[in-house]
Amino acid sequence: MGDKANTHIGAAGGAATAGRPAAVRNVVLVGHSGSGKTTLVEALAQTAGALVRPGRVEDGATVSDYDEIEHRQHRSVQLSLVPVEWGGYKINFLDTPGYADFVGELRAGLRAADAALFVVSAAQEAEAVASTTRAVWDECAAVGMPRAIVVTHLDTARTDYGTMTEVCGRLFGGEDPDAVIPLYLPVLGPEGPDGHAHATGLTGLLSRRVFDYASGERVAKPPADDDLPAVEEARNRLIEGIIAESEDETLMDRYLAGEEIDVGTLTADLEKAVARGVFHPVLAAAPAADGGSQGLGTVELLELVTGGFPSPLERPAPEISGVGGGARDGVRDGVGCDPEGPLVAEVVKTASDPYVGRISLVRVFSGTLRPDDTVRVCGGPHRSDGHDSGAGPAGGEPHEADERVGSLSSPFGKQQRVLSECRAGDLACVAKLAHAETGDTLCAPERPLLVEPWPMPEPLLPLAVEAHGKADEDKLSQGLARLVAEDPTMRLEHNQDTHQLVLWCLGEAHLDVALDRLRSRYGVQVDAVAHRVPLRETFGAGATGRGRHVKQSGGHGQFAVCEIEVEPLPAGSGIEFVDKVVGGAVPRQFIPSVEKGVRAQAARGVASGHPLVDVRVTLYDGKAHSVDSSDAAFQTAGALALREAAGAAPIRLLEPVAEVGVLVPDAYVGPVMSDLSGRRGRVVGTEPAGPGRTLVRAEVPELEIGRYAVDLRSVSHGTGRFSRTYLRHEAMPSGVAEKLRERSLIEA
Structure with a gap:
């Protein structure tokens, strides 16, 4: 790789190879917010000759964070594709947001890529690295995705490359820390005004050559004599790590016998181990110095990507099935990375441009996509990662067009x-795929196929919205629908109980971006209102009520009298209506009218406007008039009787209770359980959920977990996640109910 003197792997292929799958590399950059992913992508683009000056293209925008929202919020919020060419290869760099709220963009980048660069800042604490990237590392490991680690921000005071590589070995190496080993050691220059020695070059451990970037251009030279002992120690560890993963079983014996293994053999074995996803080299990188065209370590990274990371030919396609959910025997075996094969492509991201309209970022797994082709757009429900919020319907109805x-x-x-x-x-x-949503499959109309969508986290933070004005009402539904079509980690719910329009997101930053896009991209002004939890009412004791509806205003009047008895029932019983009228006091044809009136009033509530549930209403007497009684009159009488009974009995508020599962590292189990107890939660058990992690199960009132998606991050330092499922409604404590009533009166 960078150790091959001044050559890089595959250079002989030339630009003519760029159209072949073998000459393509799809690489996703993963890392914590602020780790330097975007800066690194721009440095790589500059070294590859795609940029004239650092971080800028002709119109003045950066190559990655060019969205207006990203400029306003000073952070990456969406997946960005930055294609560059290097040594006859086309490299598609996929820059992902580092903030947890935009994990959907990260998952899309993982689906589109064949390898991953984990970007770690030397200025970060080990805990921050672990909390934000370990889960993604494990996801990549589960599918055998090749990974390498890039350490950035070496020019920050009080940073140490050696310490950070040890942290990476401990966090990412697991039981095999020797699989995470540096390929290079930084060469430090003189101390600057800040008293910190900045890295000016890299020492290649296999080649024993220094690649000096002090001038802004990469220059090879021998290492200083004083540095040789440290280089030899690190080199021996690297060689042992490479040999341990080598497919040549004789290599270890030869090495232990004292044989000097040639650099070519070691490099070839290193590349194979990286491509198989069993060896994870650590490199360092930094932007170019002022006036330079090559940033520290960027050439080495480009050579690693082209020489060590696999082409699309070497990675299996995702699971593919026939449309309609039915498995098709051998369908995946029949779909390979062949430009002449059947068309199978996937929409990994959807965005809207105010001038062009909808733009779909597509990864082609098989076949060739051309302008003016007719394709079948096939979509199905997006899979969640097992976290059911109970917040609304699953995203993505099956569709074809x-x-x-x-x-x-x-x-x-x-x-x-x-x-x-x-x-x-x-x-x-x-451009302009009107029916395509993120996760949809594009295929040939004569052979419809469906790529299994990647799992997405369930949004668990609600925001109730209303149109700001009359002009916004007409555009609100369309704007929200387009937001949800672009972002599968967003859910839109029309709550039938509270009559609110609720947007479910992953966190506060996710909500901010959604509102910003509604305002700036779709011209919709919305007001955020308090999210209401669907409460219920029930009788705390039995009571009777008499409904009398008598009116006379000339002609036919209205006459209906009914007497009812109401008694509470166990939770989940709903409304039960019993007819015990004898002697025809209420004519048979009007008994359904009484029930209809009772149920209508129960749906409206009898005390605080919440639906009444879990009662038995018994009609036992009443009066009718041969001329003036009617269906409408008895409906009204039934409703009046229920309201009168409610005035004679204590009415209890019922609140929804959710079954909550919180997955956290063992160190945070105590704080999480304490926090749940403070939310009136009942912890029902804990169970191990993998090495060093525990699943805490609890029953918590939904009134107390509206912002739990945000609060859990604080309690667990960003390491926890949770699921919630509606369990039941149960009686609210009287003190809490009273405070809720007082607050409702104040707001009214």
Whole structure:
């Protein structure tokens, strides 16, 4: 890789190979917010010759964070594709947001990629690295995705490359820390004004060569004599790690016998181990110095990507089935990374442009996508990662539609470079696919297929919204529908109990971006209102009531009298109506009218406006008039009787209770259980959930967990996640109910 003197792997292939799947590399960058992913992508683009000056394209936007919202909020909020060419290879870098609220963008990047660069800041605490990237590392490990680690911010005071590589070995190596080993050691220059020695170059451990970037250009030279002992120690550890993962079983014996293994053999075995996902090299990188065109470690990274990471030909396609959910024997075996094969592509991201309209970022797994082709758009329900919020219907109804492909382009900042085709293994932006949503499959109409969608976290933070004005009402539904179509981690709920329009998101930052997009992209002003939890009412004791509806205003009047008895029932019983009228006091044809009136009043509530449940209403007497009695009169009498009975009995508020499962590291089990108890929760048990992690199960009133998605991050330092499922309604404590009533009166 960088150790091959001044050559890089595959350079002989030339630019002519760029259209073949073997010459494509799809790489996702993963890391904590602030770790330097975007800066690294721009440094790599500059080294590859895609940028004239650091971080800028012709229109002044950065190549990655070019969205106006990202500029306003000063953080990455969406997946960005940055394609570059290097040594005859096309590399699609997928820059993902580091903030936890935008994990949906991260998951999309993982689906589109064949390898991952984990970006770790040397200035970060070990706990921050563990909390934000370990789960993603485990996801990649589960599917055998090749991974490498890049350490950034070496120019920050009080940072140490050696310490951070040890942290990475401990956190990511698991039982095999020797599988996470540096390929290079930084060369430190003289101390600067801040008293900190900045890295000016890298020492290649296999080649024993120093690659000096002090001038802004990469220059190879021998290491200083004083550095040789440290280089040899690190080199021996690296060689042992490579040999341990080598497929050549004789290599270890030869090494232990004292044989000097040649660099070519070691490099070849290293590349194979990286591509198999069993060896994870650590590198360092930094942007170019002022006036330079090559940033520290960027050439080494590009060589690692082209030489060590696999092409799309070496990675299996996702699970593929026939449309309708039925498995098709051998369908996945029949779909390979072949430009001449059947078309199978997936929409990994959907965005809207105010001038172009909807733009779909597509990964082509098989076949070739061309402008003006007619494709079948197939979609199904998005899978969650096992966390059911009970917040609303699952996203993504099954759908199919034939559409004509618009223009194809490759993005670079705000620019869209026109493409004539997108072949298997590559990515492209497709314009104006009106029916395509994130996660949908594009395929040939004569052979409809469905790529299994990737799991998405369930949104658990609610925001109730209302149109700000009359002009916004007409645009609100369309704007919200487009938001949800673009972002599968967002859910829209029309709550039938509270009559609220609720947008469910992953966190506060996610909510802020959603509101910003509604306002700036779709021209919709909305007001955030308090999210209401669907409460219920029930009788605390039995009572009787008499409903009398008598009116006379000329002609036919209205006459109906009914007498009822109400008694509470066990939870979950609903409304039970019993007819015990004798002697025809209420004519038979009007008894259903009384029941209809009772049920209508129960739905409206009898005390605080919440539906009445879990009571038995018995009609035992009444009066009728041969001329003036009617269906409407007895409906009204039934409602009046129920209201009178409610005035004679204590009415209890019922609140929904959720079954909550909180998955946290063992160190946070105590704080989490204490926090749940403070929310009137009942912890019902704990169970181990993998090495060092515990699942805490509890029953918690939903009134207390409206913001739990935010609060859990604080309690667990960003390491916890939770699920919630509606369990039942149960009686609210009188003190809590009284405070709720007082607050409702104040707000009214």
